[in-house]
Amino acid sequence: MIRNSNIFRLFLLLVSLGTSFFAQSANKLDSVRIWAAPESTRLVFDLSQSPDYSYFTLKNPDRLVVDLKKSSSKVDLGKIKNNSKLVKKVRKSTPPEKGTLRLVIDLNKPVKASLFALPPTAPYGNRLVVDLDSGGAKAKQPAISKPKATTKLRDVVIAIDAGHGGEDPGSIGPTGIYEKKLVLEISKKVAQKINATPGMRAVMTRTGDYFVNLNKRSEIARNSKADLLISIHADAFTSPQPRGASVWVLSMRRANSEIGRWLEQKEKHSELLGGAGEIIQNTDNEQYLAMTLLDMSMDRSMAISHNIAGDVLSNLGRVTKLHKHKPESASFAVLKSPDIPSILVETGFISNPKEERLLSQRDHQNNVANAIHKGVLKYFEQNPPVNSLLASKSSIEHKVRSGESLSVIAQRYQISVSKLKQANNLKSNSIRIGQKLIIPRA
Numbered sequence: 001m002i003r004n005s006n007i008f009r010l011f012l013l014l015v016s017l018g019t020s021f022f023a024q025s026a027n028k029l030d031s032v033r034i035w036a037a038p039e040s041t042r043l044v045f046d047l048s049q050s051p052d053y054s055y056f057t058l059k060n061p062d063r064l065v066v067d068l069k070k071s072s073s074k075v076d077l078g079k080i081k082n083n084s085k086l087v088k089k090v091r092k093s094t095p096p097e098k099g100t101l102r103l104v105i106d107l108n109k110p111v112k113a114s115l116f117a118l119p120p121t122a123p124y125g126n127r128l129v130v131d132l133d134s135g136g137a138k139a140k141q142p143a144i145s146k147p148k149a150t151t152k153l154r155d156v157v158i159a160i161d162a163g164h165g166g167e168d169p170g171s172i173g174p175t176g177i178y179e180k181k182l183v184l185e186i187s188k189k190v191a192q193k194i195n196a197t198p199g200m201r202a203v204m205t206r207t208g209d210y211f212v213n214l215n216k217r218s219e220i221a222r223n224s225k226a227d228l229l230i231s232i233h234a235d236a237f238t239s240p241q242p243r244g245a246s247v248w249v250l251s252m253r254r255a256n257s258e259i260g261r262w263l264e265q266k267e268k269h270s271e272l273l274g275g276a277g278e279i280i281q282n283t284d285n286e287q288y289l290a291m292t293l294l295d296m297s298m299d300r301s302m303a304i305s306h307n308i309a310g311d312v313l314s315n316l317g318r319v320t321k322l323h324k325h326k327p328e329s330a331s332f333a334v335l336k337s338p339d340i341p342s343i344l345v346e347t348g349f350i351s352n353p354k355e356e357r358l359l360s361q362r363d364h365q366n367n368v369a370n371a372i373h374k375g376v377l378k379y380f381e382q383n384p385p386v387n388s389l390l391a392s393k394s395s396i397e398h399k400v401r402s403g404e405s406l407s408v409i410a411q412r413y414q415i416s417v418s419k420l421k422q423a424n425n426l427k428s429n430s431i432r433i434g435q436k437l438i439i440p441r442a
C-alpha cells in the first residue's frame with residue numbers, strides 16, 4: 001500500500017514537472033493590436049516569451065503568413081479592433097508542423113513587410129512587431145502643396161508633432177487618461193489655427209493613434225520644408241505635485257534639472273515602447289559629432305528656437321500656470337533637427353489631478369492651442385522668412401469665420417480693436433462671416 005502510493009506520488013510529480021516543463025517551453029500569444037497609419041499599418045503580437053518566427057508572403061489574394069514555433073493562442077482573432085486599410089483580417093491556419101502557430105494576415109493590397117521582435121518594456125512584455133507598408137503613396141507627401149502659379153511667395157510651414165501614439169501611450173494620468181490622446185487633440189487644434197492664418201500652413205507628423213519614430217518625425221518636417229517644428233506633450237512626474245506648462249529647446253549638454261533628466265529618460269523609453277527598433281544614443285560621442293557637424297545651422301536654429309519658445313511661453317502664461325518662466329533646455333532627440341528650429345511644449349502635468357482634468361477639457365485645450373498659435377504667429381510676423389507671403393505683406397487679410405468677433409480677431413493678431421476698426425474703416429463692431437478684414441502689422 002505504502003509503496004504503491006509512493007509510486008503514485010512519484011508519477012504525479014513527474015506529470016506536474018512534465019506539464020510545467022511544457023508550459024514553459026511553449027510560447028503563448030496573449031493579444032494582438034493593430035495600429036493604422038495613413039500609408040502603413042503596424043501589428044503587434046504580445047507573447048509570453050521571445051518568439052521563434054518565420055514569415056512569407058502569398059499572392060492572389062495578398063497574404064502575409066507568420067509562423068510562430070512552439071506557440072499557441074487563445075486569442076479570439078475575430079474580435080481584434082481593426083481600422084487598417086491594409087489589413088482585412090488576421091486568422092489562424094493549418095500549421096506546417098505540430099506545435100507551430102500559423103497566423104495569416106489577409107491583405108487588401110501587396111505590402112512590404114518587416115518583422116522584428118522587441119524585448120519586454122514596461123508595461124509590455126515580449127512583442128513581435130509586423131510593419132506593413134503599402135509604399136507608393138510615400139513618394140507623394142500630401143504635406144507639400146503645389147507652388148502657386150501666380151506667385152513664388154510661399155507659406156510659412158509649421159510642423160506639428162503630437163507626441164507618442166499607438167503602442168506608446170505617453171504619460172498616463174491618475175484617472176487613466178493617455179497623453180497621446182490629449183496631445184493629438186491639442187495638436188489638431190493648433191494645426192487648424194495655423195491653417196486658418198493666411199500665409200501659414202501646418203503639417204502634422206501624425207494624424208491618428210499610431211506610433212511614428214523620432215527620425216520619421218523630423219523627416220516629415222524636413223520633407224515639407226518646415227520653418228519650425230513644435231512637439232506637443234503633456235508630462236508626468238513621479239509625484240502628483242508638479243504642475244504647469246513649460247517650453248523646451250535643445251541643449252547640447254545633458255539637462256541640469258531633475259525634471260529635464262527625467263524627460264530625457266522618458267523619451268528613450270517612449271522609443272522602446274513605440275518600437276522604433278533602435279535605441280536613441282545619448283553618448284558623448286554623439287554630442288561631439290553634433291557639435292562639429294552642425295555648428296552654424298544649429299546655432300541659428302537654436303537662436304530662433306529660443307525666441308519662439310519665449311513668445312509661446314509668454315502666451316501660455318496667460319492661459320495656464322507655468323512650471324518655469326523661461327524656456328528650458330534638454331537633450332531631446334525630437335529637437336535635434338539641426339536645420340529646423342524646434343521647440344517642445346509641455347502643456348502641463350498629466351500626473352497632477354487638476355491638470356489632468358483641465359487638459360482633457362475642450363475649452364482649455366483651445367486656450368492652450370491659441371497660446372501656441374499666437375506665440376508662433378508673433379515670431380513669424382516679426383521675423384518673416386524671405387520669399388514668404390508674410391514677408392511680402394505689410395498687412396494680412398483675414399476672412400471672418402463663424403463665431404469670430406472683432407475682439408477675438410484683434411486678440412488673435414495681438415492688435416487693439418480700435419486699430420483693427422481703423423484699418424478697415426469700420427464704424428460699428430458688427431462683422432459678417434466671410435467678410436475680409438485687413439490686419440495691420442503690429
Ligand SMILES: [Zn+2]
Nearest residue numbers: 163170233234
Ligand atoms: Zn510626452
